[in-house]
Amino acid sequence: MDKIYAHPKSLRDVSTHYCPGCGHGLAHRLITEVVDELGIREKVIGVAPVGCAVVAYEYWDFDCSEAAHGRALAVATGIKRVRPENIVFTYQGDGDLAAIGTNETIHAANRGENLSVFFINNAVYGMTGGQMAPTTLLNQKTSTTPDGRCAQLQGFPLKISEMLALLPGVKYIERVSLHSPQEIIKTKKAMKKALINQMEGIGFSLVEILSPCPTYWGLSPKPALDWIKNTMVKEFPLGVIK
Amino acid sequence: MPEIAINKDKCKGCFLCVSVCPQGFIIAEDELNIRGIKPVKFKPGGKCTGCAMCALICPDCCIEVYR
């Protein structure tokens, strides 16, 4: 009998600290599958964020760096410019990439850095206790919007992928989701494309991944996936943005 | 016949695999695992088709599939 699904080599065989049903574990695994399939384990350098995925380097069995909150793309810029032969990606949450790190994100994109970005949009700040993120939906309850996000007080969900798509330095942006096996396959394809773009020198590529946070959405794992499918994709439509 | 191998001590009991198995052959284990939660198990006597949807959706990479 053949093993048709095996544990990826680039993923350490350890238990993660993530909550049951958290999308980070899934996104971590898909990245390692793509790294293995492209045969770039010795060349890849991941930059971990601040957020729940702060210790992603404990799970990925390839070279990694850590960046201060929001600064992953600045750190990755430095690494890639000094070591253009390496494949450099950042892995960032919505608080990291679209709140405290908005500045670094926009300017790295505008410079057209030849980097791959994996952007985990779970519509909350997970690590610090489920506070509102820029991507929190209107009426979504979080620990800092107990009555639901209100446009008048907190503004609208930030569509940073659409904003970045306006910049000439940006070559590829796709929004994908982890809510079903079919969408997971599409997510993996998009991740692969973002890395291949870098290998071919095409330029700045970003994959936004709608990812469940059952704990701070107050939902069990399966209803959290259904919430992405039925509610979140209405605000954040899936597909290639650029 | 295809089969799956479940790493029960890594399983966190999110049951996403249960929700996608088209045959409904992944069920809760009766015993607690090392984490103190009920992991999943393959239903005794069930016939796995090797579709690998369970492995695809597992956030903790607990499932390997043989065919």
Ligand SMILES: Cc1ncc(C[n+]2csc(CCOP(=O)(O)OP(=O)(O)O)c2C)c(N)n1
């Ligand atoms: C400079 C700085 N400011 C604030 C924090 C506190 N902090 C840690 S993680 C985080 C937000 C994380 O949210 P997100 O990026 O969406 O990732 P998630 O935890 O949801 O995966 C914040 C505000 C920090 N560590 N450093």
